[in-house]
Amino acid sequence: xxGVSQTPSNKVTEKGKYVELRCDPISGHTALYxxxxxxxxxxxFLIYFQGTGAADDSGLPNDRFFAVRPEGSVSTLKIQRTxxxxxxxxxxxxxxxxxxxxxxxxxxxxxxxx
Amino acid sequence: xxxxTQSQPEMSVQEAETVTLSCTYDTSESDYYLFWYxxxxxxxxxxxxxxxxxxxxxxxxxxxxVNFQKAAKSFSLKISDSQLGDAAMYFCAYxxxxxxxxxxxxxxxxxxxxx
Numbered sequence: 001x002x003g004v005s006q007t008p009s010n011k012v013t014e015k016g017k018y019v020e021l022r023c024d025p026i027s028g029h030t031a032l033y034x035x036x037x038x039x040x041x042x043x044x045f046l047i048y049f050q051g052t053g054a055a056d057d058s059g060l061p062n063d064r065f066f067a068v069r070p071e072g073s074v075s076t077l078k079i080q081r082t083x084x085x086x087x088x089x090x091x092x093x094x095x096x097x098x099x100x101x102x103x104x105x106x107x108x109x110x111x112x113x114x
Numbered sequence: 115x116x117x118x119t120q121s122q123p124e125m126s127v128q129e130a131e132t133v134t135l136s137c138t139y140d141t142s143e144s145d146y147y148l149f150w151y152x153x154x155x156x157x158x159x160x161x162x163x164x165x166x167x168x169x170x171x172x173x174x175x176x177x178x179x180v181n182f183q184k185a186a187k188s189f190s191l192k193i194s195d196s197q198l199g200d201a202a203m204y205f206c207a208y209x210x211x212x213x214x215x216x217x218x219x220x221x222x223x224x225x226x227x228x229x
Contacts, residue, residue, distance in 0.1 A: 041221055042221050043219050056214035103217060104161075105159035
């Protein structure tokens with residue numbers, strides 16, 4: 001695709017439910033990042049994939065959050081037992097590789113936990 | 115840990131005028147990159163300009179330029195000839211060289227452009 005695609009654009013769920021957020025990076029990009037942007041804040045790092053493996057998951061807030069990238073392309077961020085505090089915009093970015101390359105962002109998924 | 119501070123929650127500028135957005139950061143690293151991203155209401159972060167810490171020359175991109183002061187750990191963005199389409203949230207971001215190269219963002223500055 002032409003850019004990073006994230007689906008759904010908006011997701012409303014109830015407290016305690018499970019959600020999956022999808023990121024389709026730019027074709028050929030090996031590096032993929034997830035960030036969370038709470039209202040009135042800048043994005044905060046969650047996890048970084050290089051290829052299929054999670055090379056840095058130090059930003060995941062707790063074990064309710066998990067992400068996969070099984071074939072080194074599409075990634076899914078999974079949140080179990082959602083809480084109201086999980087409400088935020090979840091942004092995905094991809095990059096051709098590590099180094100000087102720029103991270104290209106998708107438009108994000110706005111998650112609302114009622 | 116690295117931190118990025120944007121001390122101006124909101125700024126406004128008249129169309130065609132110049133505005134400067136401030137950013138300071140804290141790091142013990144010597145090799146790193148600094149960025150300004152623009153986020154319109156569509157939510158998609160768009161890169162405005164990038165500066166490599168080892169370069170003394172300030173980066174410029176058309177109407178956008180930076181004032182990079184490495185010793186002072188300051189990285190301000192100047193927008194010249196402001197246009198209505200420049201209205202957005204602007205985020206300053208830091209990225210170290212090596213490791214996961216994750217971006218560390220400030221809280222942002224909301225820029226309003228008045229006609």
